[in-house]
Amino acid sequence: MAKRTKKSANMDNLPNHESSDQDLQNLGRRSLEDQQRDKSVYKYLLQCLSDLGINEKQENAKPNERSIAEQWHQKNNRIFIRRVLRSVLPEYYSQEERVSVVPGLTLGKLVEILAGIQNYWAKQRLNTPESEVPRILTRAEKLRAFRKFYQLTLEEKEKLNLSVHPGEPMLQEFLAIVTDPVKGLKTEDVIPFYKRVTNLFYNSFKKLELKKKSSLPLSITDIIKINVELFLEDHYQGINENLKIQKTKELVNKVCREISRIELQTGFRQYKSLLKDDMFRGELQPDISLLPHNFIEHLTRSLVENEILTDEFPIHLKQLEIEKIHPLPLYVKTEEQKFGLLNPLLLDDEEDEEDVVGLERQFAYKVKIHFYVKVPDDYQAWIEGEYHQISFFNQNENKLEFFEEITGIGSPIYHIISAINRVLFSDIPALSNYFPVARNLLTNNEFFGSSSLVWSYSLVNLCKKDDIDKAINSNKNYEEIISSDETAYGEYCGFDSVEIAAKAALQARLRAIKQTGINPVVYLTELCHRVEEINALRKAESYLDFYPFSLKAMEGYLNQTVFRGRYRIANSQLKFSEINDGKPWSAVAYNAHLNITENYLKEGLYRIAKKYLDVLEPHIENAKIGSNQCFDDFMFAKYELCKFRYHYLTDLEDLEIRQLHSDRAIAIRAATDSLDNAERYLKNILKKYYAISACVQSNFHPFFYLLSRVYAHRAKLYIFTSSYIDRGGGRWDGLIKPISLLEKARIYAARDGNPAIYAYWSAYQSWCYIMVAYLGDYQPSPTKFPREECLHWAKRLIEHALICYKNIGKKSYQKIKDNGGRITDVSIDDKYYKNYGDVLIQVVPLIQELSEQNGEYKQIYESENNVIKIDFSILKKICTDDNKSTYLFGTHSCILLFGMGILELCDDENESQLGLKIKKAIRMFTYCSAIAEDGKKLKRNRDNETFYLERIFSEGDCLVRGFYPHRLTQFADLGKIWTATCKSILLLYNSTYDWQQINQLLETLPTSSNQSILDSACRQKRYNGHLESHCDRLVDYFEQLKVKKLNVDSLMEIRNKIVRDIFKIMRGESEVKV
Structure with missing residues (x-):
């Protein structure tokens, strides 16, 4: 293809003896195969892609070095061009000028040369006459250059035991055709094409291969044995013959056991066992479609490959639990759906309407997936001592059993895959550069025979976090920015389509992990560490969510497990210090720390929470600059939600806080900014899911x-x-x-x-x-x-x-009842205590429930008998229709009780019963306040100077306070405010209540005149200081009620007036007068 140009005359044509000496040294370092490979690439570049510039009219014409150097973008490296020409095209040079050693070629160098040639021909097109077709460098020519670069010689293939496939060049050419951007497959056609080719290959070609081996009919065992031997030949080359026979036997038996299991699932086992006599006499013809041979081939191949993979990464899926959960489905209220729970008036625009479309036909699922992993030899438990038992180690089989739970909408199979992603990729330091969601390229399920046997095939790849960020920032598809995209497959066979698809997905992801080159022992050790930590976190969270309902119990347990001797420590004054300063924690440790922080804020102890937030500041900064890969966007969102609560709870009377927020408006603005930041981080997660086509992941907790x-x-x-x-x-x-x-x-x-x-x-x-x-x-x-x-x-x-x-x-109710009256090893002042980590908490006394009709019994705590007599009639209602039963137990039940109390007070139905309804609302608000208030007091043990938590049991409806040592700060005071409101309404109408009862409630509110000091709260003055102005106006309003007569007489009118005013005050409105 070379054009003829004038020969370039310059002194560089002289031989370079220094470079020749260098060639001899290079020859000693580079193999003959490398020499031949590089030479073939250079020859292709020169003869097919470059303009040699040879003037045929001139005698002894030579390639134009200057021109070729410019074409190859090597103007400053003329010696390199000269050595290439004199070694690759020796026919143009005298014996003295020739060079025997071809210059070494790297992949980067080849890319540079091709880019230069491409630019050269692009410039030449500008000078090409319109009558001529311009020369361009085609995609096929570039790919051919690369194929020559990495093409193995026959000798090299023989060294590597790589068989020579005569169709390989044809298939490489086929790959170039189907990936061509003009005449190749469209992006959306790739997956269907891949599925068809895969199915054709496995179901047609591989089946013919077995038929060639024998002209006799093959039994199931024969088919299994042949396939096993084929795979052992590939994966276990060179092993001892006896070992090979033993391994073959083991795998054949394993496949046969799996087939027996499938036969039971499909019902084929009954056919073979109960009708075997009829089959023997020929009265029944065997039905091959029940267990086709090609399915057995699939099963054998997948089982052997998976066995080989799990020898290195022994992580197995044990069982699945799938459950539909409330509150979906939800309906928009319409003329046809009068009981819909979504208000159409609140759907502001078309986007809001689209958000709820489908919720009326959608269910949410809770999927629990049980796994087990064989722990590495000499594995040392991460959480030691008495707390080691929280993780289930099966010592006989040397394995650790655990589970992962996922909730959300969508298909259960994607819940399972999400759980697999979380188990395999989350919180594994050695994989911290990878996004914890494998990119799903293909999931294909093929069914066999009349019994619907299934073969599932999954194709995935791992995505680096930096690549995802690059795709988002450059507004490009993920495929456009990645330099390498190695895929990993997994397959599984069986009867249960959900289980089989899940196991195929697991195998694909395990293979992808293997392809990263990670050390299996390192990976398994880090996985087991995560499992142990997350088991400890779940156990700790259960101490807060359920009995003993204590933040101190949760924190104490975490200090003795997740944080014992690692990450950070704190003294009694909550002065934190890091164990390994500057080193990232585990994701579980971050989440545990944030959970403690959030719940201190729920209790209203913002000063303690601030100390916890301050610990995370350097980790946050490192995460923002990319040096802490463990702190992800979900954690950033949780962190910002904690900051929201901190700003929202700002007490302007606290001098320490006033340095940050000089007035309420600044505090609320900061709280709003924190919410905006949290939403921004969540949207950033969405962008990442979208970038790798994993939008379904956003359906699952915690998004x-x-x-x-x-x-x-x-x-x-x-x-x-x-x-x-x-x-x-x-x-x-x-x-x-x-x-x-x-x-x-x-x-x-x-x-x-x-x-x-x-x-x-x-x-x-x-x-x-x-x-x-x-x-x-x-x-x-x-x-x-x-x-x-x-x-x-x-x-x-x-x-x-x-x-x-x-x-x-x-x-929650059952946990309280089950633990009530338990006798433990620890007794202080005739009360029993249980240890939770480094915290002792009093055991709930024995509970004796009183019926609503038993008015002669008083609700009381009999400390001498360790018994509580209590009326649960408001909190528990058991109905024949279980959906109508009510259980208002647990710390957060106070939120529902508050809403029920407001409804009971404000509902217009049964005006004649309004007095009774208000009295019932008083009980609900009392329960609300009692449950939300801190039901414990901290005491010091005189014997050993340790602290313990004693429960607070008051009389009447306030008895429930002692069940809940955890506080929900705002509802503790809201319940009191509305109890006072109800009592004032009845008092103004005609009641036995007096202002003293109301004053006792109001005196506990965080007003400017209330100067009480909290104990052990980092010098925090009070709870709910952010509501001071509200409470000041409330107290003023009730003072006005004492002296001013209302212009209304009926109970309903009094209620309407006072409730309206209280609502205005609670919204922060001023100038509310009686």
């Missing part, structure tokens, strides 16, 4: 759980601090906004498959509807939200919240 909390917290800002929130629609929009935000929070909680937080947001939204019903005098008139409709929504939301909370409440 919608965290997003739900972001919207619910925004609603709280509108409820209690509306005057500080920027809004363009005036007071009415500010009143409706929390309902709209809570609607989204409910939807997201439902999509997360979380009935608990769905119930909490439903209760919040219920009393927000009631607030709208009572504050309907705002202008413009709320024509779309009439009072009756708002009250109707409030009632139905509470009813659904109770249904969703029932299982959690029932479990």
Whole structure:
């Protein structure tokens, strides 16, 4: 293809003896095969792709070195060009000028040369006459150059025991054709094409191979044995013959056992065992379609390959549990669906409507997947001593058994795959550069025979975090920015399509891990460490979520397990120091630390929480610059939610806090910014899922759980601090906004498959509807939200919240009952205590339930008998229809009790029963406050100077306080405020209540005159200081009620007036007068 140009005359044509000496040295270092390979590439580049510039009219014409150097982008490396020409094209040079050794070629150098040639021909096109076709460097020519670069010689293939396949060049050419951007497959056609080719290969060609081996019919055992021998030949070359026979026998037996299991599942076993006589006499013809030969081939191959893989990475899926959970499905309320729980008036735009489409036909699932892993030899338990038993080590088989639980909407198989991703990739330091979700390229299920046997094939690859970020930042598809994209496959055969697809997905991901080159022992050790830590975290969280309902128990247990001797330590004054300064923690440790922080904030102890937040600051900074890969976007979102609570709880009377926030507006602005940041991190996760085509991952916990909390917290800002929130629609929009935000929070909680937080947001939204019903005098008139409709929504939301909370409440109730009256080894002052990590907590006394009708029995704690006599009639209602049963137990039941109390007080039904309803509301608010208040007191053991937690048991309905040592700070005071409200309504109407009872409730509120000091709270002055202005106005309002006579007489009118005023005060409105 070379054009003829004038010969370049220059002194560089002289031989270079120095370079020749260098060639001789290179020859000693480079093999003959490398020499030949490089020479063939250079020759191809020169003769087929370059313009040699030879002038044929000139005698002894030579290639133009200057021109070729420019073409190859080597103008500053003319010696290299000269050596290439004189070694590759010796026919143009005299014997003295020739060079015997070809210059070495690297892949980077080849890329540089091809890029230069490409640019050269692009420039030449500008000077090409219109009558001529311009020369270009085609894709096929570039690929051919690379194929020549890595092409093995026959001798090299023989050294590597790589068989020569005569069709390899043809298939390489075929690959170039199908991947051609012009005439090749479209992107969307690749997966269907791959599936067809794979099926054709396994179901047609491989089946013919076995038929060639024998003209006689093959038995199932023959087919298995032939396949096993073929695979052993490939994977176990050179092993001892006796060992090979033993291995073959083991694998054949294993396949036969698996076939027996499949026969039981399909029902084929009954056919073979109960009708064997009929088959022997020929009265029944064998049905080959029940267990086809090609399925047996698939099964054998997959089982042998998987066995080889799990020898190195012995992680196995044991069993699956799939359960439908509340609160889905959800319906939009329409004329046809009058009982829908989604308000169409709150769907602001088309996007909101699309968000709820399908929820009426969608279920949420909780999928629990059980695994086991064979632990490495000499593995040392990560969590030692008495706490080692939290992880189930099967000592006989040297394996660790564990589970992963996933909730959310979508298909159960994707729940399972998400769990597999989490188990294999999350919190593995050696894989910290990889995104913890494998990119799923293909999942193919093929069915065989009449019994629906299934072969599942999965194709995945791992994605580096940097590549994903690069794709997002450059706004390109992931495939466009990755330099290498090695895929890994997994396959499995059997009868249960869900189980088989899950096991194929597991094998594909294990193979992808193997392909990273990670040391299997290192990987398995890090995986076992994670399993031990997460088991400890789950155990610790159960001490807070259920009995003993204590943050101190959770924290104490974590200090003795996850944080014992690692990550960080703290003294009695909560002065933290890091064990390995600058080194990242595990993801479990970060989550445990954030959980403790969040729950201190829920208790209202923001000073303690700040100390926990400060520990994370250097880790946050390292994560932002990319030097801490363990702190991911989910943790950033959790961290920002903690910061929201911290800013929201700002007590302006706290001098330490005042340095950060000089007034409430700045604090609320900072809280709002934290919520915006949390949502930004969640959206960033979405972008990453989208970049690798893994959008389905966003359906699973914790994505919608965290997003739900972001919207619910925004609603709280509108409820209690509306005057500080920027809004363009005036007071009415500010009143409706929390309902709209809570609607989204409910939807997201439902999509997360979380009935608990769905119930909490439903209760919040219920009393927000009631607030709208009572504050309907705002202008413009709320024509779309009439009072009756708002009250109707409030009632139905509470009813659904109770249904969703029932299982959690029932479990909490059972835990309290099961632990009540237990006798332990530790007794202090005739009370029994149990150890939780480094914390002693009093055991709940024996519980004697009183019936509602037994008025002669008093609710009381008999300390001398270690018995509590208590009435659970408000908290527990058992019905024949279990869906209507109610269990209001657990710390967060106070949220539902508060909503129920507001509804009981404010509902317009049965006006004649209003007095009784208000009295019932008083009990509900009392329970709310008692459950939400801290039901413990810290005491010092005189014998050994250790601390222990003694439960606080008051009289009457406040007895329940002692069940719950954990505090939900805001509801502790909200319950008291509304108890005082109810009592004042009855007092003003005509009641036996007096102002002294109301004053006792008001005196405990965080007003400017209340100067009580909290114990052991890092010098924090009080709880709920952020509500000081609200409480000051409330106390002033009740003082006015004492001296001013209302202009209304009926109980309902008194109620309406006072409830309306209290709602206004709680929203932060000023100038509320009696």
